[in-house]
Amino acid sequence: MQEKILILDFGSQFTQLIARRVRELNIYCEIHPFNHVPAIDDSVKGVILSGSPYSVRQEDALHYDFKTIHGKLPLLGVCYGAQYMAHFGGGEVMASSTREYGRANLDYIKPGNPLFKQIPQHSQVWMSHADTISRIADDYEVIASTETVKVAAYQIKDTQTYGIQFHPEVTHSIDGKQLLQNFLVDICGCTQDWTPDSFVETTVAALREKLGDDKVVLGLSGGVDSSVAAVLLHQAIGKNLHCIFVDNGLLRKDEFESVLESYKHMGLNIKGVDAKQRFYDALSGLSDPEKKRKAIGRVFIEVFDDEAHQVQDVKWLGQGTIYPDVIESVSVKGPSATIKSHHNVGGLPDFMKLKVVEPLNTLFKDEVRRVGKTLKIDDNILGRHPFPGPGLAIRILGEITPEKVAILQEADAIYINNLRSAGVYDKVWQAGAIYLPVQSVGVMGDERTYENVVCLRAVESLDGMTADWCHLPYDLLAKISNEIINNVKGINRVVYDISSKPPATIEWE
Structure with a gap:
């Protein structure tokens, strides 16, 4: 039976990142909505509660009875998950006077706590929350603090239930991977055999x-x-x-x-x-x-x-x-x-x-x-770049015609072939040309033209969930633009998309 970790999703933008970090440790995990939790059998070694855009103080807060797991399996609450267990475990969560967002340092770590094994004092962590845990119940114990956040991490005494106010899954938390390994391997007993x-x-x-x-x-x-x-x-x-x-x-x-x-x-x-x-x-x-x-x-x-x-x-x-x-x-x-x-x-x-x-x-x-x-x-x-299921239909904005498809295929082929010959194709997550429903004035030889615009898109990403636009060399972009305009009849202007995801998406439609 494949051992696994369950990650209960409360809507955080970082939930999938938690899963990716767990799997990087060769441990299988599954994400499930907080309100559709599967039956927990002997294969489940531990549970992680994700963050959330919600506040535990809202009337419509997302509720999950963590006490069904607490004391039976190792449990780690991250951000909202930590606040939820603190608030509904006899403590109190309040709105912070200043939004706690960005880098912070742990100026207190309880010596010998297994969750923080091999994590040095002053380790940098990443905070992202508007609420703060102002009080914890008597059977809860603070195991880490920052200068402004007293309850940066806690443990429910004599149990394997932990809450952390920061996000170990983001790279800004320098020792976040070590913390997750401590929880998953030392506390949950995972064998790291998922390869x-x-x-x-x-x-x-x-x-x-x-x-x-x-x-x-x-x-x-x-x-x-x-x-x-x-x-x-x-x-x-x-x-x-x-x-x-x-x-x-x-x-x-x-x-x-x-x-x-x-x-x-x-x-x-x-x-x-x-x-x-x-x-x-x-x-x-x-x-x-x-x-x-x-x-x-x-x-x-x-x-x-x-x-x-x-x-x-x-x-x-x-x-x-x-x-x-x-x-x-x-x-x-x-x-x-x-x-x-x-x-x-x-x-x-x-x-x-x-x-x-x-x-x-x-x-x-x-x-x-x-x-x-x-x-x-x-x-x-x-090594092929991802390509959308609907194909070029969503890279041709507006109505599709065979003529538009042929034009875009030619422009796209010039673009992709140049990325390959320049040795940058494998450094790009996804690239493609987009045919815009825009015509612009141009000059070719002694003639005035009124033809279409092609936009080039190239992004860097790990999994497509977030993406940054690629900083392709200007001389390469210039070469691609010249080749497209000189060789693809119907195109007289080439532009480059410098939008990241979010707020934009990788594809235009």
Whole structure:
């Protein structure tokens, strides 16, 4: 039985970061909404309560009875989680006279406390809260303080229940990883045996048991997630996996042919389907981003269903859904709500009558890549930038036409090829060109032009949840701009997007 840590999400922007830090210690964890907690069995070694945008003093505060765990399993409350246990455990939380946000230093650490093992006095931590714990109950004990926050950390006496007012998961908390290791390894007793090798071994075995001799169809995109999902399923069920790669007319230049070629040596049972015109017909006259997404999703399901029906007795649909997709698609009060409709979670039309198998739905993107390396998948596939499910349809603002797609494909190919030749492609998380519904005046030769604008986007990120714009060299941007304007008919201006996420998103639609 895979041991695990449960992280109960109260809506903090940092909840996924807690999970990532836990997994960096080779410990498996799961995020669950505070109001949808699974049954706690012997596999659960400890529980972490996340932060929250809410205050424990609000009438509509998010409530979870921590006493169901307290005294039975190690428990760590972070920020809101710490305030909640303090406030509803007999203490008091009050609004701070000044918002406690940013760097602070621990000027007191209780000697010998296991949570702070190997953490020096004056260690820098990161605070982010408007409330403060003003009083704790008699059976609570202060185990760390800063100059302005007396109860920076506490322990409920004679138990393994702890609360910390700061965020150990952010890099600004210098010894945050050590604190989490102290809690997870020393206090919870986790063995740190969750590795890519162990994931492959247990997942392939579980897939064999789950699927037996059943047939599975899977839509390949050429991206990291679907490729790794396909190889895992192939190792489990071999030729009973039927892969389908649909050309929706919204792929990058020459991508349909190059993706099919790249899978040839992998032994996958794959069929390519040219459905460009069906997608263009469905998108005709649509400008609204959500309507475009839904049209693409509808036609993809229709095309995929047509192809799946040509496979006799298929029972399962394989998907490359990863963990952030699952988390973002959980819509409850507090934790992450659905932002866009393109995640491949949330059910299938009844007419498909297929059960779903998602071998990667517990992994973050970088974990998927590490599993892919263990599976010896080609670096050209593992290193590919993420590409949106609706493809270039959400990088062409406004109505889609084959002419616009062709223009954007050419501009995008020049952009990506230059990133590769300059040796910066692998340093960028995601890059792409966006076709703007804007025309501008230009001069080419002796002629005045009135043509379109392309925007270049490149971001750095770990998992796509947050992202910073890339500071590409000016001479590289100048070279790309010149090549696009000189070689792509219909474009006379190139701009560069310097927005970060948040507040912007990576894609424009």
